[in-house]
Amino acid sequence: MNRLERLATVLALVVAASACASSGPEAPAVRQTLEPAVEAPWEGLAEPSEPGPGAPAAELPPPVVREPADVLAASLETYETAERLWMGGRFDEAFAALDEAYGLMSEVDPGGDALVAQEKEDLRRLISRRIVEIYASQRTVVGDFAGSVPLDVNEHVEREIASFQGPERSSFLEGYRRSGLYREMIVDRLREAGMPEQLAWLPMVESWFKVRALSRARALGMWQFISSTGYRYGLKRTEWADERMDPEKSTRAALAYLGELHELFGDWLTAVAAYNCGEARVQRLLEQQSAGYFDQFWDLYEQLPRETRRYVPRFIATVLILGDPARYGFHDLPAPLPPIEVERITTTRWVALASLDEQLALPPGTLAELNPELRNKATPDMPYELLVPTGRTRQVLASIAAQPATAPRAAVTTVHHVRRGESLSGIARRYGTSVATLMRLNGLRDPNRISPGQTLTVDGSAPATTPSSYTVKRGDSLWNIARRFGTSVDRIRRDNGLRSDTLRPGQRLSLAQGSGSRTYIVRRGDTLGRIASQNRVSLDRLARANGLSLRSTIYPGERLVIPE
16 A cells, blocks of 8 residues: 555544544544544554454444535645745655645545646645655755765666766766866856756766757757757857857856756756756646656656656766766776866957967967857957966967957858758858868768758858959859859859859859959848848849849848849
8 A cells, every 4th residue: 555545544534533523432542543643754654454353344434525625725734734844844744744735635526627627736736846845855965965966776877877888988088087177167156056066967968068069959068058048048149259158157057047947846857857858848748747646757757858868867877977986987087177277358359369379379279268159269349358378368468459450350250041952062162161161160960961940150251352263163053153252143144244044064254353242241130122222232133142032031140242
């Protein structure tokens, strides 16, 4: 007999005892036997004994039938008692009271009454969440972060441990080594927030602690934020910087998100699962459960998305291994990289980071690694806090002051929105870059897997000088040739006496020097008509120069050629 069955039995006897309190001399004795059992925690409750051989069957009065609304009111009152007990630190008694509240709620048969059914469901969710919270709090020792996340070991966790021990061992070791750069900072933030230190290992599962990691779902950074969630937690994204790649800013955002998820679901494992697949997905699963469901994580596990069913066990496996490496065969853990000591300086002008590296005799890429959020590997022409190695502030400021006054390239990095029928090779040709560069910048694993609507970061702009001629290659079009060399389709067609847009591989085209064509970066709210009006060209010419129709969608960050 499980806890709820025992509870129901006892409650029925309590009701019966109350009904016959004035029916005979034996009634007080029955009540005296039951009352201590109701007040004590349910773990110690004895099973009801069976009558001995030949003993007469006990005659109990008929049960008292109560209205559903009265039972639900009693359940809510008992829940409120549990709340007070919990706030007073009396966890066992609070848990027992919640059991009683849950039992009362479970007895109610709505009988087709939608209002009663809704009230019962609301109580079920309220009570079950509080049960999970109390259960989790009992497993947490104050000040002992190591015991605050339940580290259940089951077949799912053991499978991920085996994966880290075997095929993923090198990635695991490299991720652990890289963790040294950031883990101290993450742990400090967790302590400030009063959250479990084990969560500092979550980036191992997310990204192997890679600050520029990009998933197929377009999640970016060490904590793998998608754009909308990053924006929701204060991570800005501009043409110059994407704060999802900033270790400290993204850590603060991730802990804020995890804290809200814990508040919503009541336990860390469910919060971690929701961090991976979204709180709305987990919330829907919880709302679909029956009234006998206690909303504990492993009960929910099988209904989670496949990726999340691996994600949480991988997190637990990581915490277990790094809590006792030798036990799991990791005697060869590398020394973690030391945290980088940095200082902050404020810049107000565009400077290429590679140029500063060279002037300061720093290893190539040093400043880009310290400032991964800078998408163009250059400071913006506005106030910006740049991280520099400790002790180099004066040198950096002097180097910036010595830089020639150079305007930033407006199209150092641009954004391309994939349209139906486009290929990665075609996009690369259009922007004068390579497929390999596009794959690296966008974290793509397969050059054949892009889809309409997908956003690609493109590094590069039209060449500084236009060659006098160009030999057509397979896949070229007048449109992408014009875009690549900063001219227009009309100008190429006119200069080469072309009567159609058809090209053939090997065909040689003359390209006019100083064609006069300009480029325009689409801003939020722009339309083709507005851009045409602002630049004093006809809408039809603007569309044709860019290979667009009058109904084509344009996107912020996209470059358009303005025909002369």
